Amino acid sequence: MEKGCIYCGESKDLSKSDIIPDALTNAKIINPNVCRVEHNNKFSDLFEDEVISKLAIITNELDIKSSKSKRYSSYEVKIKVAGVEYATKISSETELFGSNKKMRSVDGKYLIGQIDEIRKIKAANDTNINVVDINQIEIDKIVKIDLPVFFSQAMYRMVAKIAFEWYCLNNEVNNKINSFEPIIQFITNGTGNDLVTIVSNREVYDLINKTMDFGSHTLLAYVGKDNSVNVLVSLFGMAIYNIRICNSVIDECKNNVLFQNLTLDAKRIQFKFDTFEGFVNNLKDSFIEIEVGNRFTAMMPKDMTDTTLQYQLAYATNYPLFQSYLQCISEPDEKTISLIKKYMEEILQSSAITIRGLKRFVKEHFKSFDEEIILNPKGTNKKAMFMFYLLFIIGQSNGDIRNLLDLNKVLKEKFLGETISISDEVSFRLNDEIFATADYPYIILKGAREIDSWDYE
Ligand SMILES: [Zn+2]
Incomplete structure (x- = not known):
């Protein structure tokens, strides 16, 4: 035929x-x-295309990248900083306050961005600029999901x-x-x-x-x-x-x-x-x-x-x-x-621990490997917290954790089981463990470097 x-x-x-x-x-x-x-x-x-764009938050969270566009899909998000609401489209949380990005508030009254960029605006001066340290405040992130x-x-x-x-x-x-x-x-x-x-x-x-x-x-x-x-x-x-x-x-x-x-x-x-x-x-x-x-x-x-x-x-x-x-x-x-x-x-609250996901996280959070990251002790993103925790234990292992298999072995011992669910309680515990270690930013950076050197399986 x-x-x-x-x-x-x-x-x-x-x-x-x-x-x-x-x-x-x-x-x-x-x-x-x-x-x-x-x-x-x-x-x-x-x-x-309609389905793909409406499921963008899901595929993004699952680290699925279209091979055609070679990037993770972006989704709409609303954030609240110091009581003001902003709407934007991002493909990663680290893009929120990226280099020269400025966001206008939903009510049109405010702009938010990196302080150097905001100072460049003609009408900006000390009376109408308000400085916030995003590492020290809680940022509410609201993603609307299309059921x-x-x-x-x-x-x-x-x-x-x-x-x-x-x-x-x-x-x-x-x-x-x-x-x-x-x-x-x-x-x-x-x-x-x-x-x-x-x-x-x-x-x-x-x-x-x-x-x-x-x-x-x-x-x-x-x-x-x-x-x-x-x-x-x-x-x-x-x-x-x-x-x-x-x-x-x-x-x-x-x-x-x-x-x-x-x-x-x-x-x-x-x-x-x-x-x-x-x-x-x-x-x-x-x-x-x-x-x-x-x-x-x-x-x-x-x-x-x-x-x-x-x-x-x-x-x-x-x-x-x-x-x-x-x-x-x-x-x-x-x-x-x-x-x-x-x-x-x-799906949105769990992460599959994959090489792809780990490497992506490192790439998005460490633009260069000579800058340490200070974590926000009030952070509410449990998933990001967990990923930083993974970097932390990899860094702490001094090269003993060399691949995904090693990492999973250590996690199994730590969490006594196959699946790890990050409840508030677990999240607090991980938080405490990290913040109790004085040089944690250095250890996390070490872990990030380690993952960057791992091979895809
Ligand atoms: Zn046909």
């Missing part, structure tokens, strides 16, 4: 489509059968596009198939109802967030009780969508047990099987029974290096949930909004 676009069948000028827009993931996956102009380029303007975007037509079309291109890729579909007409119409024109719904079961969100890496995307195909083909798309573990790809299983697409997880450090975990029966038989075959004592038996994986087994088990045991118990809605309701909010908060 001649190759053609999976949307329109056009065989000329096929291009590689990023299944998940490049600005939303560090792990690229590609469908090579999408015509360039009509169905690759246009989707950006039609719905992708409606999760229920928007742009989002629904984007996740439909992701699900469809991914399903086609995994079934080696390389031309248009008529059975896909409804989903194609929805993606390209926005017409058709209820092909995309949002999952509202708490247990599905909990399952995804417990099983998958922090901040990762998960794609998963299953066949419904009514023989329909569906794909679940979990974005960052924060919002989970069900996309109905086709009303029934079709001959051209044999693989309907599909799974892929894309992590923040660009790892891809995946498996692919034809039918659920075939998948389960294979899974049973992957274990051997061993005797434990004389009354018990345990299951042991035959191949201990197979990292997909835990995901296969999760898929198998939750299949009935996907098939029969999914609660799917198309209009926002309170329960679903609170679920999305909960996991979004988790």
Whole structure:
């Protein structure tokens, strides 16, 4: 069969489509059968750009950088300094008071910036300049998060596009198939109802967030009780969508047990099987029974290096949930909004400790490595505080912590566990530990230099 676009069948000028827009993931996956102009380029303007810009704060916090623009996306922020509110757009907190940047207050009455820059203004003099030391005061930062975007037509079309291109890729579909007409119409024109719904079961969100890496995307195909083909798309573990790809299983697409997880450090975990029966038989075959004592038996994986087994088990045991118990809605309701909010908060308040994130933090805070940083004892940014704490313990280790592995080992001992959640209490404790050390600015600088010299893995 001649190759053609999976949307329109056009065989000329096929291009590689990023299944998940490049600005939303560090792990690229590609469908090579999408015509360039009509169905690759246009989707950006039609719905992708809108979603990307509204999720900017999320991708920024997760250290996801678009490879096209080579930078972290910027987001709108309001800050309050000495009772006055300012609005601006930043891509990093360190930009707030960057070199010659001046911000006008929301009421238009004040300007804020570095003192030398403000003095250059003609009308400025000692009677109308007010000096504030930003290291000694608390700065409130308010970021408005766009919740409606999760229920928007742009989002629904984007996740439909992701699900469809991914399903086609995994079934080696390389031309248009008529059975896909409804989903194609929805993606390209926005017409058709209820092909995309949002999952509202708490247990599905909990399952995804417990099983998958922090901040990762998960794609998963299953066949419904009514023989329909569906794909679940979990974005960052924060919002989970069900996309109905086709009303029934079709001959051209044999693989309907599909799974892929894309992590923040660009790892891809995946498996692919034809039918659920075939998948389960294979899974049973992957274990051997061993005797434990004389009354018990345990299951042991035959191949201990197979990292997909835990995901296969999760898929198998939750299949009935996907098939029969999914609660799917198309209009926002309170329960679903609170679920999305909960996991979004988790993302905004936690950090995955990655080389990328550490190096970025160092780069943004240490323009040169000969200036020490004095921390604000009243600072409220728990995430930044935690990052400084990491630099602090790296600096303190005198070269014993040489990579991410070493760092994680030390953290595990310090925090007695796998995940570290930075509550107010923990944050105060870290704060105290840092400020109790007289030469902490020197130690932190040492830690920053250390990280700067680390290699990407
Ligand atoms: Zn096309």
